[in-house]
Every structure is written in C-alpha cells, then in structure tokens.
Amino acid sequence: MARVELRAFGSLMNIFSARGWTFPAEVEIFPGETPGTLMERLGIPPEEVEAVFVNGRVERKDCPLQDGDRVAFVPAGIPSVHRVMLGFYGKR
Amino acid sequence: MxxxxxxxxxxxxxxxxxxxxxxxxxxxxxxxxxxxxxxxxxxxxxxxxxxxxxxxxxxxxxxxxxxxxxxxxxxxxxxxxxxxxxxxxxxxxxxxxxxxxxxxxxxxxxxxxxxxxxxxxxxxxxxxxxxxxxxxxxxxxxxxxxxxxxxxxxxxxxxxxxxxxxxxxxxxxxxxxxxxxxxxxxxxxxxxxxxxxxxxxxxxxDSPTTFDAPLKEAERFKAAARKFTQILQEHPVTSKGLPNYGTNVLMNIINEAGALPTRNFHFGRFERAAEVSGEKLAEIAVARGGKATHPCHPGCVMRCSNIYPLPNGKVCAPIEYESAWALGPNLEIDSLDVIGQLNYLCNDYGLDTIETGVTLGVLMEAGVIPFGDGEAAIKALEEVARGTPLGRIIGSGAATAGRVYGVTHVPVVKGQGLPAYDPRGCKGIGVTYATSPMGADHTAGYAVTANILKVGGYVDPHKPEGQVELSRDLQVATAFLDSTGFCLFVAFAVLDNPEGMPTICDLISAKYGISFTVDDALELGKRVLKAEREFNLKAGFTSADDRLPEFFKLEQLPPHNTVFDVRDEDLDQVFNF
CATH class of the missing domain: 3.60.9.10 (Aldehyde ferredoxin oxidoreductase, N-terminal domain)
Known part of the structure; x- marks a missing residue:
C-alpha cells in the first residue's frame, strides 16, 4: 500500500490538530494521486493551499505522487523572497 | 510645518x-x-x-x-x-x-x-x-x-x-x-x-506628532495612502500570514525546502524545527499572556512582531525568524525559551542577533561550546557584557571568531555572517549574499518587481541558471524600497497588484510635489546600488570579495546534496547594469 508523509504549516496546521492527526501524518495514496487530488480527498480547501512541497521542492498541484514521498501543504500568505526563489509563483 | x-x-x-x-x-x-x-x-x-x-x-x-x-x-x-x-x-x-x-x-x-x-x-x-x-x-x-x-x-x-x-x-x-x-x-x-x-x-x-510630516499635495496623498492600505489588506501575505504568525512562519517552510542552515551550515534541515517555529511561538506566547501579533511602529497594518514572555519574567519582543534561526537551528538549540533569552541578551547588550548566532555557531564548530547546549551559549553570551576576551570575540563576529579558533567552516561574505537561508538550497539568494555591497544580507534582494516574473519565470532554486538576473533585479527593487520607509514585506502585495508600484510612486509624487514614475523608482534603486558599489571599490574591494566561502562549493548540503555552483564570472555580471 502506497503512503506519503504529509505535513501542513501555518493556518493549515489547525486542520491537523482539529482532526487529531499526527504531525507528520502517514497518508495512503492511490494510483494517479497528486497533491491536488489528495487535498480534495482529505477535505483541505485548495484555495487555502498556495504551494506544495514534494520531497523538499515546490511542485505543481498536479504532479504525480509516489510511495514514500514527503509532501507538505503551504498556506497562502507566507512572506519572504522565497515566494519567488523557491517557485511559489513559477509553479502555480 | x-x-x-x-x-x-x-x-x-x-x-x-x-x-x-x-x-x-x-x-x-x-x-x-x-x-x-x-x-x-x-x-x-x-x-x-x-x-x-x-x-x-x-x-x-x-x-x-x-x-x-x-x-x-x-x-x-x-x-x-x-x-x-x-x-x-x-x-x-x-x-x-x-x-x-x-x-x-x-x-x-x-x-x-x-x-x-x-x-x-x-x-x-x-x-x-x-x-x-x-x-x-x-x-x-x-x-x-x-x-x-x-x-x-x-x-x-x-x-x-x-x-x-x-x-x-x-x-x-x-x-x-x-x-x-x-x-x-x-x-x-x-x-x-x-x-x-x-x-x-x-x-x-521627542515629537508631539507621528503622522504629520509635511505633504505638498495632501488630498492626493491621502487618497493614495488609502488605496495602498487597501492593497496591503487584500493580500494574504500582509493580511494573513504575517499578522497570524510573524516572520517565524518561515521556519517550517525553509526547513521543508531543505535550506534551513543547521549546525553551522552543515545540514539543510533541523529535525526539531517545528519546536522553534512561528506556529509554536504563537501557541506559547498566547498561553503565557503575550501576543502573537504586534506592530513594530504605529500605523503598520501587518503587525508581524510578537511579544514572547520568558520564563524569567522578562519579555522578548519580538522573536523574529532570522533571530530564531541564528540562535536556534544554527546552534542545534530546540527551545524557544533559550532562543528568547539569547535574543533578549543580544538586544540588551546591543548585539546583532544574526551575527551573534553565526559567531556562536563558529565557536561550537571549534568545540568552545557544545552544539545544542543552550545554557552554555547563554553563559558565553553573558561574557560580552563583562568584556572578557571570549565576550569580545563573540562581539567581534564570525570571521574573527573563525580566525581566533582556526575554523575554516565560517559562513561569512565580506566579513558578515550569512543569514537564515543556505545558498546551496536556494542559489539565487547565494548570488545576493555574494554580491551585495552590504556583505551577506538576506534583505538585500527582497523586493520583487513584476518584470522578474515575466523575464525570469521559474528559476530552479537548485540550478545556477537564471540566478544572476534574478538577484540583480531583486537587489535593484530592494534598494528602492529600502529608501521609501516602507517595510520590505509590502513587496509581495506590490508585486501581485498591478496598482502597487504606481501607488507608491503616487505617494512619493504627492509628498514631494514632483512627478515620480515606476521608471524613476528603478533608476533610484540602481543609483543607490552603484553608489554603494563604488564606495566599496574605492575602499579596496575587488571581485574576490564577491564570493561565498569555499566550503559552499565543496561540501554538499543534505537533503538535496547540492553545492553552490554559480560560476564566478557570472557573479561578476550582477552589477553589469
């Protein structure tokens, strides 16, 4: 069974604590799963997720996930030049 | 008036x-x-x-x-x-x-x-x-x-x-x-x-007023100020991210990116980063009767400062991301209380928190203090106020500490300690560290103008291509913004709203009774950088000073196992404008 290690930051962390999830959470993924489908399935409002890290790199929300990936959801409103440097803009 | x-x-x-x-x-x-x-x-x-x-x-x-x-x-x-x-x-x-x-x-x-x-x-x-x-x-x-x-x-x-x-x-x-x-x-x-x-x-x-500096065209200014307030209040960075968690919301993010300098720039992730994050800080501050949000000056709508009550009854206001990193993960210290005490002492003794944290990291590298030992770090820092030899070394910065203790793994450019982003995990900022007239400075390339995104598009943070152009544009825009009195954090609201830059220019025009355009703003940014660069050249700086320390080229940074590989000749093109 394929799984990813899931984190979320800032205001999205509240979703984890409200649901009693561990941090990070181990989440099962299905064939063809992407960060976009994952957030939909988990009921995480996509408009609240500005960027997605997969294995420490900012990736598009439709990038295919693999077993063992480290995934993190970044909320809207993170400051700093890294919005550009890490690709929050370029990977929209 | x-x-x-x-x-x-x-x-x-x-x-x-x-x-x-x-x-x-x-x-x-x-x-x-x-x-x-x-x-x-x-x-x-x-x-x-x-x-x-x-x-x-x-x-x-x-x-x-x-x-x-x-x-x-x-x-x-x-x-x-x-x-x-x-x-x-x-x-x-x-x-x-x-x-x-x-x-x-x-x-x-x-x-x-x-x-x-x-x-x-x-x-x-x-x-x-x-x-x-x-x-x-x-x-x-x-x-x-x-x-x-x-x-x-x-x-x-x-x-x-x-x-x-x-x-x-x-x-x-x-x-x-x-x-x-x-x-x-x-x-x-x-x-x-x-x-x-x-x-x-x-x-x-001592001034009886705060907001009454003279304006040449008062009505025009007030209208533009209202508009700019609205621009800031509509953007998630300035209306949500900063007000809720302050700058330390970056701790988990930069850690996730694998660019959080850990143990004196040996690793790009700190496994206990969440313990010293903005999210944790807000939780503790509020529980102790402090504040997760607080303005550093009247009239700031972003309120990214915080008030962190310390266990000893004192208050550290604020603990910012750069300080939390320098005195935390950089030293493998995972306690916000220890970070807060170190930060308070730096404030009280009159020390730069970033330089002090980087210097303590070098002293830990040398074995003078053990990594992760918060109490030892506090004791060492207290020596600054007493003016002991160790205290004076700490107050003299990382480059001096490295020379005194024979350490080669010293993260400085032009003698100034690197801030909270490892240049191997994010190479654009490495170009800025190397070439800024200020020495290694995270704010030197901060503001962003729309043309960067048009021209640069997506620049892979792990690759050297495109980083020089990115850094150059960032440094120019930042030099302008640093001149306005605006906090650098307005940068993204300005970037994402096509009316942002014209509104800033409108404010300047109304304040001084001139016609100030977006082109004038960028010209001013360039002029500032050129004057600074020229001063440094006359002071004896050469292109050899526009380099990162050798170890960034030689030692791979986990987890991405990258080195800094922007070519020297490309670094020399940053000021080619």
Missing part, C-alpha cells in the same frame, strides 16, 4: 547645528540618503572607528506620514565589520518622530577626545548634547526606561548597548517600539560601534 533639515553633530567640538538640505538630497530618504551621504562625505579608506567615518540616521522618504507600514529608518556609515558601506534598516518609533520634526537625517561626525559619554536630545525646540556618563555601561532596556522616565513616556530612544561602547564590530543600533521595548535593531554591520566611537550613548527624539 517644519522645514526639512539635516541635524549635524560634530562630536569632537560638540557643535550641534541644523542645516538646510541641499537640493540633490531633497527627495531622498532611507537607504538612498544614508548611502549617498556616506558616499559623498566619508573617505572610503578611512578607519570605520576613526574621525572621518560618519553615522547617518535617516527616516524613509514617506516616513512620518499616514502611508501604512512606512515607518522604517535607515542607519548608514562605513562598517567596522565589513570595511565597506553599510545601511541597516529598523522599525520602531524613532523614524516617524524624526520625520515629524522635519529632520531628514542626523549626521554624527568627528571623534571626541576623552572618555565622556553624551546623549543627543532632539525636540521641536531644537537639539542639544547632554552629558550621559550615568548611562554608560547600561543595557539598552535600562537606558530606554531611564530616558522615557526622564524625558517623557512617549519619546523614542535610539541607543547602543555595552557592545557598542566597547566598539565591537557586531554591535547594532537599536530603538524602541511604542511599549518601550528596546528591540528594533539596525543590527547588521557594526554600526553600534560607529555610534560608540562618537561617544553618543543615546539619541532621544
């Missing part, structure tokens, strides 16, 4: 005089003004602690008005840490008060004989030097409290701590927030030592 003027203080003769502002400086402010004045008046080869260096303090172009988040202040001079030009930028309440008194800049010059300390008092009635030997040796919190008791509960106090008095090159210049916390630092580059060399312990600024 006050007329704009320079307040020039000859610390050798103790002459204090107001001067008419020459036309070439009339619309300048902030970094544009400090850097231009330093370029025009300070011999680049002078000793930074000698009679020919000057300390210039300037409110931003729009400070003291009701433009939101515009109360930043620039402090400039020749840096005793880097040997080059320096502008350090701070929040706090002094900038708006100076602007309301019509003071375009305070210029401290000359070098006094003798050991007497003075305080410069500035009020609507004028300015005077007052003997201040009774304040010597005191920490910045106590000095600020004494001055607010003596001169009024609302005065701004610009001051230095014992580190500045001892002329240590990691000493900063601080001023207070509205609550009297002496923690708003123009921290980088040792300008506190320059103020100490002038024997000025404090500058007290």
């Amino acid at each position: 006050p007329v704009s003027k320079f307040l020039r203080v000859n610390t050798a003769t103790r002459e204090v005089k107001f001067e008419e502002v020459p036309e070439k400086y009339l619309i300048l402010g902030g970094r544009a003004l400090t850097s231009q004045l330093v370029f025009d008046e300070v011999p680049p080869t002078c000793n930074p602690l000698g009679p020919f260096n000057k300390l210039v303090i300037a409110p931003g172009m729009l400070s003291g008005t009701n433009a939101p988040s515009s109360g930043r202040m620039s402090v400039g001079g020749k840096s005793p840490l880097t040997g080059g030009i320096k502008e350090a930028n701070a929040g706090g309440i002094a900038s708006q008060k100076l602007a309301n008194l019509g003071i375009k800049a305070i210029i401290l010059e000359g070098k006094p004989q003798g050991n007497d300390w003075y305080l410069l008092k500035v009020t609507p009635a004028g300015a005077e030097l007052i003997p201040a030997n009774d304040l010597a040796g005191k920490g910045t919190y106590e000095v600020t409290a004494i001055c607010r008791e003596r001169y009024g509960p609302k005065v701004a106090v610009i001051t230095i701590g014992p580190a500045g008095e001892m002329l240590l090159p990691a000493a900063g210049v601080t001023n207070n927030d509205s609550d009297g916390n002496s923690s708003r630092y123009a921290g980088r580059g040792g300008l506190g030592a320059v103020m100490g060399s002038k024997k000025i312990k404090a500058i007290v600024v």
Whole structure:
C-alpha cells in the first residue's frame, strides 16, 4: 500500500490538530494521486493551499505522487523572497 | 510645518547645528540618503572607528506620514565589520518622530577626545548634547526606561548597548517600539560601534506628532495612502500570514525546502524545527499572556512582531525568524525559551542577533561550546557584557571568531555572517549574499518587481541558471524600497497588484510635489546600488570579495546534496547594469 508523509504549516496546521492527526501524518495514496487530488480527498480547501512541497521542492498541484514521498501543504500568505526563489509563483 | 533639515553633530567640538538640505538630497530618504551621504562625505579608506567615518540616521522618504507600514529608518556609515558601506534598516518609533520634526537625517561626525559619554536630545525646540556618563555601561532596556522616565513616556530612544561602547564590530543600533521595548535593531554591520566611537550613548527624539510630516499635495496623498492600505489588506501575505504568525512562519517552510542552515551550515534541515517555529511561538506566547501579533511602529497594518514572555519574567519582543534561526537551528538549540533569552541578551547588550548566532555557531564548530547546549551559549553570551576576551570575540563576529579558533567552516561574505537561508538550497539568494555591497544580507534582494516574473519565470532554486538576473533585479527593487520607509514585506502585495508600484510612486509624487514614475523608482534603486558599489571599490574591494566561502562549493548540503555552483564570472555580471 502506497503512503506519503504529509505535513501542513501555518493556518493549515489547525486542520491537523482539529482532526487529531499526527504531525507528520502517514497518508495512503492511490494510483494517479497528486497533491491536488489528495487535498480534495482529505477535505483541505485548495484555495487555502498556495504551494506544495514534494520531497523538499515546490511542485505543481498536479504532479504525480509516489510511495514514500514527503509532501507538505503551504498556506497562502507566507512572506519572504522565497515566494519567488523557491517557485511559489513559477509553479502555480 | 517644519522645514526639512539635516541635524549635524560634530562630536569632537560638540557643535550641534541644523542645516538646510541641499537640493540633490531633497527627495531622498532611507537607504538612498544614508548611502549617498556616506558616499559623498566619508573617505572610503578611512578607519570605520576613526574621525572621518560618519553615522547617518535617516527616516524613509514617506516616513512620518499616514502611508501604512512606512515607518522604517535607515542607519548608514562605513562598517567596522565589513570595511565597506553599510545601511541597516529598523522599525520602531524613532523614524516617524524624526520625520515629524522635519529632520531628514542626523549626521554624527568627528571623534571626541576623552572618555565622556553624551546623549543627543532632539525636540521641536531644537537639539542639544547632554552629558550621559550615568548611562554608560547600561543595557539598552535600562537606558530606554531611564530616558522615557526622564524625558517623557512617549519619546523614542535610539541607543547602543555595552557592545557598542566597547566598539565591537557586531554591535547594532537599536530603538524602541511604542511599549518601550528596546528591540528594533539596525543590527547588521557594526554600526553600534560607529555610534560608540562618537561617544553618543543615546539619541532621544521627542515629537508631539507621528503622522504629520509635511505633504505638498495632501488630498492626493491621502487618497493614495488609502488605496495602498487597501492593497496591503487584500493580500494574504500582509493580511494573513504575517499578522497570524510573524516572520517565524518561515521556519517550517525553509526547513521543508531543505535550506534551513543547521549546525553551522552543515545540514539543510533541523529535525526539531517545528519546536522553534512561528506556529509554536504563537501557541506559547498566547498561553503565557503575550501576543502573537504586534506592530513594530504605529500605523503598520501587518503587525508581524510578537511579544514572547520568558520564563524569567522578562519579555522578548519580538522573536523574529532570522533571530530564531541564528540562535536556534544554527546552534542545534530546540527551545524557544533559550532562543528568547539569547535574543533578549543580544538586544540588551546591543548585539546583532544574526551575527551573534553565526559567531556562536563558529565557536561550537571549534568545540568552545557544545552544539545544542543552550545554557552554555547563554553563559558565553553573558561574557560580552563583562568584556572578557571570549565576550569580545563573540562581539567581534564570525570571521574573527573563525580566525581566533582556526575554523575554516565560517559562513561569512565580506566579513558578515550569512543569514537564515543556505545558498546551496536556494542559489539565487547565494548570488545576493555574494554580491551585495552590504556583505551577506538576506534583505538585500527582497523586493520583487513584476518584470522578474515575466523575464525570469521559474528559476530552479537548485540550478545556477537564471540566478544572476534574478538577484540583480531583486537587489535593484530592494534598494528602492529600502529608501521609501516602507517595510520590505509590502513587496509581495506590490508585486501581485498591478496598482502597487504606481501607488507608491503616487505617494512619493504627492509628498514631494514632483512627478515620480515606476521608471524613476528603478533608476533610484540602481543609483543607490552603484553608489554603494563604488564606495566599496574605492575602499579596496575587488571581485574576490564577491564570493561565498569555499566550503559552499565543496561540501554538499543534505537533503538535496547540492553545492553552490554559480560560476564566478557570472557573479561578476550582477552589477553589469
């Protein structure tokens, strides 16, 4: 069974604590799963997720996930030049 | 309505005089003004602690008005840490008060004989030097409290701590927030030592107004200020991210990116980063009766500061991301309470938190203090106030500590410690660290203009391609924004709203009664950078100074196992404009 290690930051962390999830959470993924489908399935409002890290790199929300990936959801409103440097803009 | 003027203080003769502002400086402010004045008046080869260096303090172009988040202040001079030009930028309440008194800049010059300390008092009635030997040796919190008791509960106090008095090159210049916390630092580059060399312990600024700096076209200005407030309130960075968690919301993000310098820049992730994150800070601060959000100056809509109550009953306000990193993951310290205590001591002794954290990291690398040992770090830092040899080494910065202890893994550029982003995990910022006239500086390439995204598109943070162009554009836009008095955090609201930059230009036009365009803004940014670069060249800098330390090219950074591989010849193109 394929799984990813899931984190979320800032205001999205509240979703984890409200649901009693561990941090990070181990989440099962299905064939063809992407960060976009994952957030939909988990009921995480996509408009609240500005960027997605997969294995420490900012990736598009439709990038295919693999077993063992480290995934993190970044909320809207993170400051700093890294919005550009890490690709929050370029990977929209 | 006050007329704009320079307040020039000859610390050798103790002459204090107001001067008419020459036309070439009339619309300048902030970094544009400090850097231009330093370029025009300070011999680049002078000793930074000698009679020919000057300390210039300037409110931003729009400070003291009701433009939101515009109360930043620039402090400039020749840096005793880097040997080059320096502008350090701070929040706090002094900038708006100076602007309301019509003071375009305070210029401290000359070098006094003798050991007497003075305080410069500035009020609507004028300015005077007052003997201040009774304040010597005191920490910045106590000095600020004494001055607010003596001169009024609302005065701004610009001051230095014992580190500045001892002329240590990691000493900063601080001023207070509205609550009297002496923690708003123009921290980088040792300008506190320059103020100490002038024997000025404090500058007290008393102004009855905060938002009434003169405007040439008041109605136009008010309309533009309203519009700019709306732009900031509509953007998630300035309306949600910063107000909820402050700058330390970056801790988890940069850790996730694998670019969080850990254990003196040996690793890109700290497994206990969440323990010292902004999310954790907000939780603890609120539980202890502190605040997760707090403005560093009146009229800031972003309120990214915080009030963190310490277990010893004191309050550290704020703990910012850079400080939390420097005194936390960089030292493998995973306790916000320890970080808060170290941060408080830095504020009180008058030290730059980033330089101090990087220096402690080098001392840990040398085995002087064990990595992760918060109590040992606190004890070592306390030696600064006592002026012991170890204390003076800590106050002298990472490059000096590395030389004293024979450490080669020393993360500095131009003698200044690297901030909280590893250049191997994010190469664009590495280009900025290498080439900024300021030395390694995370704010030097911060502001963004829309053309970057159009021209640059997506630049892979792990690859060298495109990083030079990215860094150049960022540095130009930042040099402009640093001159306005706006906090750098307005940058993304400005970027994402096509009316952002035109509105800033409209504010400048209305304030000064001129026609100031977006092109003028970028030209000003370039002019600032060119003056700074030229100063450094005349001070003896060469392209060899625009390099990262060797180990960034040689040692791979986990988890991405990357090295810094932007070519030297490409770094040399950054200032090719």
